[in-house]
Amino acid sequence: MRLPTIGVLGSHSAEEVGTAAKAAGFPTLVVCQSGREKMYTVYDRHLFDHIVTLPRFADIITDEVQDQLEELGVVWVPNRSFSVYVGYDAIERDFRIPVYGNRRILRIEERGTLRDQYWLLEQAGIRTPLRFQPDEIDRLVIVKVQQRARPLERAFFYATSTDEYHERARALVREGVIDEEALEAATIEEFIVAPRFNANFIAYGMREEFGRLDLAGFDDRVQTNLTGLLNLPARDQLSLSITVVNEEVGHKGLTMRESKKPLVYAAAEQFLDAAGEHFPPGMIGLFALQGAITEESEFVVFDVSPRVPGAPCVGPTSPEMRRLSLKHGRPVHSPMDLCMIDIMRAVEEDRLDEITT
DSSP states (O other), X not given: XXXXXXXXXXXXXXXXXXXXXXHHTOOEEEEEETTSOHIIIIITGGGOSEEEEESSGGXXXXXXXXXXXXXXXXEEOOOXXXXXXXXXXXXXXXXXXXXXXXXXXXXXGSTTSTTOHHHHHHHHTOXXXXXXXXXXXXXXXXXXEEOSSOTTOEEEEEESSHHHHHHHHHHHHHTTSSOHHHHHTOXXXXXXXXXXXXXXXXXXXOHHHHOSEEEEEEEEEEEEEHHHHHTSOHHHHHHOOOOOOEEEEEEEEEOOOTTTHHHHHHHHHHHHHHHHHHSTTOOOEEEEEEEEEOTTOOEEEEEEEOSOOOOTTHHHHOTHHHHHHHHHTSOOOSHHHHHHHHHHHHHHTTOGGGSBO
């Protein structure tokens, strides 16, 4: 039985993918961008059997590179950087390599498209924050707008009125954080004053063997400069005049009371139903529903990651890992281990084409 080589782009979750794949016995490959390769060629060299370094991540689409990946029998694990730097059209139309999961669902992550994540959440009947136009703001809102020079990051700001929205938006434009075009496409949504939970799940491709889904654990984001600002006493926060930027730089693990977990399981089931109906073959692999648990015991979802969520803290901080180790009869240290179990079973049963697209 020839094992496929597990491939990943050298950014966002590559360490998790490489660690889990090597631990499961798969050969591994990472595609790096020149100038950003040292993490993988030096510090993580032991995680990858093959390293391909390109001038740009987008060059993975060239025939020369894809021929090399095909020769090695690569099964590709998509991450956020793959979506951003290669692009959805190229991934769906030009990337010949089998992708673990559903490559056609990746594009729902971009807001403002015809069938984006908001549309899919609505089809699923999942509660989401109310959305507003600038002249409709009548409560605390969060404005999500693309940063000017960082394709992976958004600049968030808050407002309680139309006037405050325009004042803060103008300040960000003046400072070069965002531009007018991005502001036009921004999402303005109700800010849910409640504790946040990123609920990380796996949707198994091999459902007959493992069931439809499992909860892998919870995390929240560490953001700059917001997290640093919130570490200050309120008096000192008010004395500062700085632009708050919500750039994700890390994660922290969380747990949830058992009595609340059925709320997130229900949302995940609804999401899988809608994904299967509107984006066949549906969701396969890791995904995350980022939301908040309100006082009324609602799980309000405001973000979906339809791919590897990239939260390495989930493995060591999640009690779900021990539960899932018992389910699978082997140690499960990371959510990515679940993907490798799924892929290995498909290989053993000669059904890899059923869990890849």
